[in-house]
Amino acid sequence: MENTISKEALNQLPLKHFEGKVDVVEDENAIEELVSELERHEAIGFDTETKPSFQKGKINQVSLLQFSTSEKAYLFRLNKTGLHPALIRLLTNPSIKKIGVGIRDDIKGLNRLCRFDHGGFIELQDHVKKVGIEDTSLKKLAGLVLNFRVSKRQRLSNWEAPYLTEGQVLYAATDAWVAIEVYHTLIKKFPNTEAQTI
Template structure:
């Protein structure tokens, strides 16, 4: 198998894996501030967001969930309950902390709709991967190619504004942010292809 791409069939053969650390669901604005402040001590965190799907043309919902993850702990901020401001916007504007995600332009645009802030320290793996000769850009393909694991996307279109998140939703959300971090750490140890 070439080491710069992977097929859907190859991915199907890989072991299904998900985040196995501690998952924290944050629904209290004060707790959101305290955790965002705690995350200011990290050098690098995985990043993703989820939005309740809209099945109506021209209707889009606001981001419901912000996921930030270290290797051991994932934090799921329910922005539809806590709001988005204060320490969280400070954290996402801190250039000293790398926030790693896959295809994050829409995520950042969606967060800006909730509150204007200046995103700093973001690394989009979709922009980084080609510099290393990697031809796949989706999180699922990157995880398959670089981590040798298959991640489930089954919960992607679920209701992220439900009264309580299901175990499946929590695992899915935590895994996406954690996997981005793991992929980045793997790419960092590779040699860029010479242009």
């Protein structure tokens, strides 16, 4: 496996997005049941999205919390539901691994909504360095480890819009899904490398 990938090489790779089932959750009454589904998994992909602020010093609240398995993605619209106790239970559970890239900032953002002691988080940027990978952005990890490209076009879109567009839904699901797929692939390839939680 290469340890870096150039922009040119990345652009040669096929573009992929998550093709499984996606649940966009806007009803807080559905959260408990969906979190119970997620709790059946040993490891899940994790990410958040926040409406971009183009004003200096203004930080918006996290508006979307994403989890994904290989087959299904769960997009919780926190700007509509708040940070439900079941989600906090999942975020603090040390025995379910939550895999992501740049997750310290995500956790900080979620803590602005509600204070909690996180548990079971694995930062892919730390983990991949142990196997010699130098490029640590999610986009480059998808290229290096999974041999495909992901689009980042929706990143700065309005995550607090009344309805998420199909592009936003696919983007958000893909980010969490890529994290879990990179993790599974690296565990298979480097079974002796232990992933540390943060």
